[in-house]
Amino acid sequence: MSSPSRPFDTDLLVVGGGPAGCAAARTAASVGMDSVLIEPDALCRNLYRIPALNNVLGGHTDGTALAAAVTAELHGTESCRIELGRYVTGLRAHEDHVTAVLDDGRRLTAPHAIVATGVGPRGPGDVPWITAPPGLSPPPLWRAGAQDAAGRTLLVLGGDRPIGTFLRAHPRVRTRLLVAYPAADDYKTEEIRDDPRVTLLPAEHLTLHPSDPASVTAELLDRSGTTHSLNADTAHLALGSAPTSPPGDLVRDSSGYCPPVAQHPRLIVAGDLRSARYQRIQTALGSGSEAALRAYYTARDLPAGGTG
The missing domain is CATH 3.50.50.60 (FAD/NAD(P)-binding domain)
Known part of the structure; x- marks a missing residue:
């Protein structure tokens, strides 16, 4: 919980535990940021449905192997607290922080939130x-x-x-x-x-x-x-997918997706929720990492250049 020396519950809220959300949490850890990752199901649950991979670096031949590797890394990341079995019922952006209301009534706060809830199958x-x-x-x-x-x-x-x-x-x-x-x-x-x-x-x-x-x-x-x-x-x-996003202050376009450029500065959208155009595992991983670095630089008022 927050304290006088630390006004918010964590440095970064990550909503969604797919490839983008997991990459965000791992990248946040690499630059010294604590995070809370909120996922209603299992980490990387959709990866387990992919029986063959031919467009992902790293030598993984199927989604199960990749999901197992990512899950193991996240559970070994001490600076990331994982809230499994919980979902966000409200996401609000304020002038200096974000509040996420969980289904059990708890409220979590952080300077930024990365929303990577992805998409679900259409019927x-x-x-x-x-x-x-x-x-x-x-x-x-x-x-x-x-x-x-x-x-x-x-x-x-x-x-x-x-x-x-x-x-x-x-x-x-x-x-x-x-x-x-x-x-x-x-x-x-x-x-x-x-x-x-x-x-x-x-x-x-x-x-x-x-x-x-x-x-x-x-x-x-x-x-x-x-x-x-x-x-x-x-x-x-095989009808494709529809975006799934938590209620609250996210801005959605006519198709239900959440374009990053349309969002409040403290709400950062990553992964498949951004657009139907770039729905690939690799782009989700990259966008999650980029989102975490954006939160890191913004929180410290640093220029957008890298630190090596």
Whole structure:
């Protein structure tokens, strides 16, 4: 807690325990800053869903290995207090500090807060080009393993990049993916269009019928105006993500993201919450580290140059 000699609870609040938040806490520790990291689930929880990595430095071949390494480093960082199982119900920026209200009623204060709560998966009800029965929400494709796909036909809703990750992770699994996707996902399908297991279905609209335990049926209206009946063993989501941010003083754009330049000077946004454009593990790690250094330089009224 705060004391007369230290008016705030910590030097830095970090909201979100994904790659960006963990990088922020580690970087803060490297320059002598104490931090409190608040995460409602597990550290790097989304990394565990990535079965194959081909764009991350450091020799990690899958998300589980990277998540384990990051988690071990954070738990070994004495200057970072980790509040797992807690989430922020209110985030307020004041003239000289930030207050985070936790779900248990506690209030934590610091000169700055880094918000790195990232994104969550979108469902059929979140996109206008899909009509689905109320309450129907197929699982994300990243949850499917080899045993779920072998010898089966999967209807994949959307063309987001986890499809490519799934195919790279299971190169010898004999499966068929029917990928129905809107025009906005055209560029994302470039990496999968040459895989013989993929059938690309450019869609104007897709209507999912009530699901049966043994099969999935749908009607697809393609972009030429022709209707096709689709049959598959299961359906899976690859619709991309939507930003998730705590209530309070963050400024959101029309898409729900929180552009860093629009925020109060004491609220620093890092990772995937910034924009859909740079949603990569490497950019999240870099932005988290940069955010911590920004708080460090600002708190000490130092110029933006490095210290070596």
